Amino acid sequence: MSFRITSFRSILLTLFLFLVTGCSVNPKQPVSLGSPPSESKNFSYIVQKGDTLFSIAQKFSVKLAILQYENNLSDPNQLAIGMRLIIPNLTTSISPHRMSTSESFIWPIATLDISSTFGARNNRHKGIDLRAPRGTEIYAAADGRVHFVGKQKGYGKVVILEHPHQLRTLYAHNDRNLVHSGQKVKRGAAIGTVGDSGNATGYHLHFELIQAGKRLNPLHYIKPHQFVGAL
Ligand SMILES: [Zn+2]
Structure with a gap:
């Protein structure tokens, strides 16, 4: 009996999920090639001679701990020339030099x-x-x-x-x-x-x-x- 209830519940859940996702996804929606990637797109940076994790964090104005976390670098000495680092959530400021939005x-x-x-x-x-x-x-x-x-x-x-x-x-x-x-x-x-x-x-x-x-x-x-x- 308990098995039956469980399976009935799972069927209901599956149906519910199907309905929910079925509503939110429109397969006929055209794909726009011109649409920009999401704002959370990260930079990557290739480590150069003389770089330290600290200097890279400073260059991109990101917190050292976040840089370490995103790149799974528990030890900053793991850094090697040519290594590709993820630079997370680079925040930029536009407009101090009178660049209006239309001219961005x-x-x-x-x-x-x-x-x-x-x-x-x-x-x-x-x-x-x-x-x-x-x-x-x-x-x-x-x-x-x-x-x-x-x-x-x-x-x-x-x-x-x-x-x-x-x-x-x-x-x-x-x-x-x-x-x-x-x-x-x-x-x-x-x-x-x-x-x-x-x-x-x-x-x-x-x-x-x-x-x-x-x-x-x-x-x-x-x-x-x-x-x-x-x-
Ligand atoms: Zn250059």
Whole structure:
């Protein structure tokens, strides 16, 4: 008797679950390829020579304990060069430099692999490096005009876009540049592809955000989930 009651209950429960999930899922709903990933998307960071867990936590403004927990690193000495770390819940602040919502910048590439941060290499690194396979499309971070396209020493093949409020974005080490000088581009437009031209070790996008000649840390202004397309 008790078995019968239990099985009856489980049937009821199954039915209930089926009804609940059946209501919430609409299989005919079209999948939007343009929808951004969830806000909880985490960065990953590739450990460089000279990094410590503490310095990485500082770089990304995350608590050391959370960094350890997310990466299952009970001992900070387990850190090794080339290791990929999860950077949890990177909080960013947009707008201090009069960037209105309509002008907000998007992440310029469909990768979250940061191989070098702003200020790395004794503060000589004035951008961020985003590792991606050769040929990966690079997107215009905002609407603008092509200020420069061509080769520059160190940068290799580079595109510089001009935006309102004296803002510029720079995309370097490209394999191919897909725009011409003076061209107007829309946010999200493909402007080049990832390469290793110029002074680059490995395929990556070197991205800079510049305001009136001053290099800003892109991570303070651009949220990682604000890129076009899906990973
Ligand atoms: Zn770089």
